[in-house]
Amino acid sequence: MMILKRKELKVMKWFYGCFLILILAGTFYDYEITNLFQGNWTLFARVTEIFGEAPAMAALAVPFAIFAASNKRSTVYDYILLGIQTVFGLLFLVYFGIFRYLKPEGGNSHGEVTPTMLLIAVLLGGVTYFGLWRYFKTKEREKLEKLKYAAKMMLLFAFTVVLLTNTVKIIVGRPRFWTVEDPSLDYLPWYKISGPVFSNDRMSFVSGHTSNAFIMVSFAWMFFYETQWMEKVLYASLLWGTLVAAGRLFSGQHFLTDVAFAGILTVTLFLLFHHRMIKKYEGTV
Secondary structure, eight states, rough: OOOOHHHHHHHHHHHHHHHHHHHHHHHHHHHHHHHHHHHHHHHHHHHHHTTTTHHHHHHHHHHHHHHHOOOOOOOOHHHHHHHHHHHHHHHHHHHHEEEEEESSOOOOOOOOOOOOHHHHHHHHHHHHHHHHHHHHHSSSSHHHHHHHHHHHHHHHHHEEEEEEEHHHHHHHHHGGGGOOOOOOHHHHOOOOOOOOOGGGGGGSSOOOHHHHHHGGGGGGGGGOOOHHHHHHHHHHHHHHHHHHHHHHTTTTTTTTHHHHHHHHHHHHHHHHHHHHHHHHHHHHH
């Protein structure tokens, strides 16, 4: 069973310790630290910008592929359910989230997606989804049933992270780093609420890219009884989330506290969901 072992808990403690130090430093020197890093490693920043949110896209789509693969299709209701699962799976696996970051406009990190790009995104999404469906279809029924519960938790976790992240963005209404011309006038600390707002240039806190990148940790649940793979996925997820966080600083899209709080938010939610799964498999819920 995928209970976090001492080594993994130690890594988690290090993660929390480092990110809390970043929050503390950013609380007093947020603009100065961000200004020091922005504009560096531009290629690295662009790569993490384009692919940073891919884990969230996958975490929303993979569960539907698992649901579709486990569908028995014995009644009309089952076929309707299969259709719904397929539609949602395709919807979330469309590569629109990647393509919109290929040509940034203005100070934003995203830009227009042309009809041709959208068509390619849809085709790639369809091929990927049906490839996943075929893969999970080869799994034994018992294994697939175990994956279904992990998929439900994964889907709920991803939705929760995305919803909470965007809610905080709207409520706080913090201007992005690149919009700050005079720090003494335009800069707002993370704890000062100026929302609600719906303009992208004032939705800096918390970083959506960073929180979505850390959603990758939920793929550890796909290996609930394979602790070796679970450990590797967990470490890779923390590394990828940290790299994306750094990329958002280098791109000038976010402040230090934006990315640090985003990481803490997603990993904390992961641990809460993970605890729920352990209780479920122990038969106490």
